[in-house]
Amino acid sequence: MEFRGWHRVLAPFPTLALSASFCPMRVLLRNSATGLYFVAPAEWTCDRSYAEDLRLIELAVRLNNEQRLGATHIVLAYDSPACNLTLPITNYSEVTLPPTAVLANESRPTAASKL
Numbered sequence: 615m616e617f618r619g620w621h622r623v624l625a626p627f628p629t630l631a632l633s634a635s636f637c638p639m640r641v642l643l644r645n646s647a648t649g650l651y652f653v654a655p656a657e658w659t660c661d662r663s664y665a666e667d668l669r670l671i672e673l674a675v676r677l678n679n680e681q682r683l684g685a686t687h688i689v690l691a692y693d694s695p696a697c698n699l700t701l702p703i704t705n706y707s708e709v710t711l712p713p714t715a716v717l718a719n720e721s722r723p724t725a726a727s728k729l
Contacts (some may be wrong), residue, residue: 639665639690641674644700655681662691671701678703686701 642665644654650658651665654694659665668674690699 639692640687641669641671642667642691643674643683644680644687644689645683646702651689652677652683652686660683660708662689665691675703 640662642662644650644665648658650660651662652665653659653664659688668677671683671688671690677683680687686703688701689702690701692698
């Protein structure tokens with residue numbers, strides 16, 4: 615799948631036609647190992663002002679998964695760097711449950727099994 619800009623990812627969210635001045639927070643992706651910020655596939659920068667603003671955390675996670683960016687963090691960037699918040703991204707497709715884990719619904723008898 616070729617990346618043609620994050621506007622492709624925004625297609626299901628037409629209400630996001632907000633101006634940048636309305637949103638004081640930017641949603642950025644940062645490589646965990648290098649500390650570089652995402653601009654485009656195979657393009658990263660050390661200057662967060664040049665990083666792509668994804669506007670929504672959900673879009674950042676989707677982009678990370680679609681582009682297989684690896685170990686990244688979401689950075690909620692504000693005007694004051696002291697207010698920034700960094701969130702690790704967990705790829706749930708790689709998370710495995712221990713063999714003894716049982717889903718809550720599996721341990722309860724159903725009404726049909728009592729008949």
